[in-house]
Amino acid sequence: MLIQYAAMAEMGVIPREELKKLKTLDSYLQGHPDMDRTPGIEAVTGSLGMGLSIGLGMALGFRLDRRPNHVYVIMGDGELSEGQIWEAAMATAAFKIDNLTGIVDLNRIQATGPTREILDNPDVAAKWKAFGWEVLSVNGHDVAQILAALDKARQVVGRPTVIVAETVKGKGFSLPKTTPPSITACSPPTSIARPSPSWRPDGLNWPTDTKGRFDRDDTASEHA
Numbered sequence: 001m002l003i004q005y006a007a008m009a010e011m012g013v014i015p016r017e018e019l020k021k022l023k024t025l026d027s028y029l030q031g032h033p034d035m036d037r038t039p040g041i042e043a044v045t046g047s048l049g050m051g052l053s054i055g056l057g058m059a060l061g062f063r064l065d066r067r068p069n070h071v072y073v074i075m076g077d078g079e080l081s082e083g084q085i086w087e088a089a090m091a092t093a094a095f096k097i098d099n100l101t102g103i104v105d106l107n108r109i110q111a112t113g114p115t116r117e118i119l120d121n122p123d124v125a126a127k128w129k130a131f132g133w134e135v136l137s138v139n140g141h142d143v144a145q146i147l148a149a150l151d152k153a154r155q156v157v158g159r160p161t162v163i164v165a166e167t168v169k170g171k172g173f174s175l176p177k178t179t180p181p182s183i184t185a186c187s188p189p190t191s192i193a194r195p196s197p198s199w200r201p202d203g204l205n206w207p208t209d210t211k212g213r214f215d216r217d218d219t220a221s222e223h224a
């Protein structure tokens, strides 16, 4: 989610200053991304395990429409404890989906501790392979390796690919690396006012093909 918001700010989809309000009550950048409130968000996530199913639906839709789009789904290794992941993994392979690439952030830590102490999942790569996926393993901090794997994944025909990226949680930040860092906790609110739905993306430099889809009335969900 942090990377998603940072990438959106980099693309000009949201203003950079909003990042400073992350997870505070008066911001639309909440810990669980909200497609009704936040421009650029295409699916409500936050409940772990849903992303691969959503991505599979998108990939199937693109295939039906004969569109060349490729779907990327980033998953945490703790998230792999969710049964829905493995239902979707089976279905993605069974439907011979090759316009979707999964990326697993294998940092071996989840919200409350090491994954091996919470629900051990010792050989992640072997598991995806057993589910019929092409598996590429990379050092998740090596951009060249990641780019090469992404290119390779696009060449695979008739089955989905997952890139298993070994990472160190919090690398590059002055946070403890071996304990669950505080980034999963909420920041104290800067205000107790209701989140304002009033910010509009007008005036920002939108990618031309995405602008129209956010021109909607979000007061409907306000009153739902």
Ligand SMILES: Cc1ncc(C[n+]2csc(CCOP(=O)(O)OP(=O)(O)O)c2C)c(N)n1
Binding pocket: 046, 047, 048, 049, 075, 076, 077, 078, 079, 080, 105, 107, 109, 110, 111, 112, 169, 184
């Ligand atoms: C269905 C569900 N159960 C529990 C949670 C609470 N939760 C939020 S983050 C998290 C751990 C995620 O770990 P991981 O997938 O390894 O991601 P990382 O923390 O490494 O980014 C948990 C259990 C949740 N969001 N959704």
